[in-house]
Amino acid sequence: MKLELQNADHGIDLLRQMILIRRFEEKCVELYAGQKIRGFLHVCIGEEAVAVGALGLLAADEAVVSTYREHGHALVRGIAPGAIMAELYGKREGCAGGRGGSMHLFDAATRFYGGNAIVGGGLPLALGLALADKMRGNARVTCCVIGEGAMAEGEFHETMNLAALWRLPLLVLCENNLYAMGTALAHEHAVDGVSRKADAYGIASDSVDGMDVLAVEGAARGALERVRSGTGPFLLECRTYRFRGHSMFDAELYRPKSEVEEWKARDPISQLAAGLESIGRSGEKLRAELELAADEVIGAAVEFAEAGQWEPVADLTRFVTSETS
Amino acid sequence: MKLELQNADHGIDLLRQMILIRRFEEKCVELYAGQKIRGFLHVCIGEEAVAVGALGLLAADEAVVSTYREHGHALVRGIAPGAIMAELYGKREGCAGGRGGSMHLFDAATRFYGGNAIVGGGLPLALGLALADKMRGNARVTCCVIGEGAMAEGEFHETMNLAALWRLPLLVLCENNLYAMGTALAHEHAVDGVSRKADAYGIASDSVDGMDVLAVEGAARGALERVRSGTGPFLLECRTYRFRGHSMFDAELYRPKSEVEEWKARDPISQLAAGLESIGRSGEKLRAELELAADEVIGAAVEFAEAGQWEPVADLTRFVTSETS
Amino acid sequence: MNARKVTYREALREAMVEALRGDPRVFLMGEDVGAYGGCFAVSRGMLEEFGPERVRDTPLSESAFVGAGIGAALGGMRPIVEVMTCNFSLLAADQIVNTAATLLHMSGGQFSVPLVIRMATGGGKQLAAQHSHSLEGWYAHVPGIRVLVPATLQDARGMMAGALECPDPVLIFEHQTLYNREGELAEDAGAVAIHGAKIQRPGRDLTIVAYGAGLWKSLAAAEALAAEGIDAEVIDLRVLRPLDDATIVESVARTHRVLIVDEGWRSGGIAAEIGMRIMEQAFYQLDRPVARLCGVEVPIPYAPQLEHAALPQVEGILEIARELIHGHE
């Protein structure tokens, strides 16, 4: 963890964001047990450094296409915690009007294009967003977040090839948490890592420790500069780990407890807190304060969600097609 | 063209096969003009060295999965020319009973699994054939022939990854003729060649001059040895060229005539004939003899097809599902 | 109003050329739309006028380039994506059904997808089982998309403008046997509605509901029936989703007898839906059960006599029409 003294404030901000995500999702797990949240719920606990380190660098008008494990991405991109929580509740005040739920957060204002539950399905969509920008002369980036599991889908291959052929401003951000549900990396990919995959398309790539938010930020900054310079797409892999099961229905038969414990010892939040400690800020005290602050935000979000309305059943068929007025 | 004296007979046999394919397809073009053959017709004129050099090495029980440009493959694998021609006519004596036509030659006896007209669609099927062999302890190879265009499809990626993961006895034989219909290589693939593509899966690969039948044979022999040794799949690229349009409906707007002429100067048949000449056999005389012999075979095939029957319309719905007796 | 001779293919091209000229957001993308001139020569010449950015050749990557169409539409463009035939569109079925069709709803109305996808459909050219199927009725099952089946030159010329204006995904199915069809088109032919069926031939004795290539077979049959004293009304559906029940039901209320002609496979095809709607809305108007003439349930074979037998033909229409009027012999 390379934290410099002059960056302490920035470090604290990163810590704040990671803690917000962590606490938000811990709350989600609790609410799921209480059946306030239903359906599938996938949390990114343990992986917060990726969302915060990488997506935090995007400009306000840069687009994100994400997966079903996207609460962290949505929070970093600035969707209101209340709107996210209301969505998880299925309320009309949710950021997708309650129609999407946990796997389908959407927000036009922050250009957050889901929340996609077809693994790899967001890649062609992100390709198209980048294509539109290129055709319209916009230098901005589209960032597509995928898990390493998605790299086995044909859509990954087709998208990489097209993005490279057309030199599109696309950043593919791979959260490699070593498992696709219960399938370990060694059973997913004949070749580990992204560099040889990227090479196959002549795409620049990088791989970084996804538990170190500063490292993620550094790598993402480099990747984004490159993409914004117009040389084409970039594939950035962050090696990370989910501390919890794949979803709320996971017996975790496929990995040893000890492995989980090893990775927990590298908790990105603890690491950053320790980094702050090492430059003379009280990491643990900060952490406690930030947790309190986060809990307040989350409490308000829950209240907002609780107070939200159920969409009237009469509106069921709204938005199947557009309402042309 | 490295032809050794002691191999003259083998060289003559290769020449015989290439000439049979060439003459067969020239006849097809003629018959198409005469409306004896209908639908889509894709000939491999110019590319004969690949079929003859590579597929000629397969053992009798090794499977082939091919494309819609497969007459040459079918002939090399030993499907009777009459059965192929009857199929092109749409007669019930055809190797697919007239239901398939030019794009869908099939033959159980020679383990010829199509004749597939979905570009890339044969790859997963070949993967499965190889998987069955591996699970049943058969060391034999399944050979999947694809065009370079197919390498852009997601199925290529998924199949490569799975074949490598599972170390399956699969030879992917890529006929790279520089175009997918009218789309030139530079618009198909961000990266040319197969080595970086194969690397992405840790698959062994090779690329060879597809106009030189002996070179093809040499490369294919190496590839097949490797696959049969149980180390997993192999990707072999043969750089070749089709002298004619993509199908009978091609205005050839996308490539200069001069390019076609350059490649015609490298005609695999002429090259082999010259090679035979160089070791003291009269290449041109041989060629003329073999053409005569081929024409006899083809004449008989056409007769067979002409004499064939039209499947009664009452049998239309046969073979939609199996007839369990 | 002057008229001129054009083909269906030319009418489609004119519509696209007009769209690309008129709106910088519109572009055409697909396999071989550019240098090759389009696999059915629909876009020939367009690369020269609009350049490779706007007439964009893609590699063989149906899922990615259809999905890229969705993304580009979200990004403010108005893409026309060409998929060579609807058979190949199955490689992009996930993008069409799971993404294009759902995005507006899943996002609570935030993200509409103004995407147009054109594809060839249908049999009759001996292209066999992987190039000849009719999937327009199948896609019409999916909420969130609109399905157009232009049969006439007017619709080939005029539907594109409306499709591009539509905020939602529009699938256009062009029957392979129609591309060479020639006819008269008004000099100033332009946009037509992308909703609603149309009575192409009024009649009193019987309603024939058809679309695409089936329309022309139905009109030919209607002529032959007229000679026998049977006056058939022929409806061109034009749009398979949303279906225009009203026009059909209104016709049935007059004729009391219906035949639906649909090249798609019989079981679970669009003909069944139309029949069911008639049952629901005009049961007591029916003198006889609704009849349908569909594609035989078989992967379309190559052999000409088998392919012919697998598809609805004029003769079959005549037979059923006579039976509907005169009863079983």
Place this chain on the structure above:
Amino acid sequence: MNARKVTYREALREAMVEALRGDPRVFLMGEDVGAYGGCFAVSRGMLEEFGPERVRDTPLSESAFVGAGIGAALGGMRPIVEVMTCNFSLLAADQIVNTAATLLHMSGGQFSVPLVIRMATGGGKQLAAQHSHSLEGWYAHVPGIRVLVPATLQDARGMMAGALECPDPVLIFEHQTLYNREGELAEDAGAVAIHGAKIQRPGRDLTIVAYGAGLWKSLAAAEALAAEGIDAEVIDLRVLRPLDDATIVESVARTHRVLIVDEGWRSGGIAAEIGMRIMEQAFYQLDRPVARLCGVEVPIPYAPQLEHAALPQVEGILEIARELIHGHE
């Protein structure tokens, strides 16, 4: 004959275990069937018994591993491929429709494809639009495949054996809400036919045609109707392709009134096909038009009240049944 308590999930597992024990050619392949124990825990424990070759975890590559199932079937194996939900099967739609379903015919009868594909289907668990759709009726449109929809424990236990014996591709749709369903199963429960519908409750006043999760809703409705003096017959379709018209038509000839319950989207769904078959074969037996209660035509939303409203429910069945008997109020 002893009976025991089992769940639908266990019944499915038993059938697979039996198949793998009994035939070395049978193996199971799909995402997370092994180490994870199956995404719906159907195959839990099977990896331990049969090892990673025969309970084969695949990467996320639906098109390739479904296609590999086709190839392995051609190569002499008897693969069971699991696709987690039918929504994801659209990524393999090309392999299923363009290859598995056509190969036998295209090859003139030479290559049959004895492949079994299992997938979860249906809504009711708030999984939203990319995990909740019902595509079994959609697939039933395609010639060359067989479509099974086990609703009962007997069928969950017994259909696999027949599916594996079938020389052609068989798709099995398991409704997500049924996995936890518990009931009695005979100690020696085994193979059942993979053709034919079954009258699950005889009745005289009205025929309710249902399948999958809809069967249970229909049976519950029939109980409630009985209390009102309406005696409903409930038919479990069991197989959507080929459809067993005969059983339906025979029932209609007795009851003269029909309601079809189908969770798939209404337009162009399997309910339309069933209605059309009744019209074609039993028009003059109908006292009223055939009614259908289908999934509302909307990508299934997450919110519970919306999802509930989007799917057929007992209340809706009751309403339509009453109307069929008593007429509109």
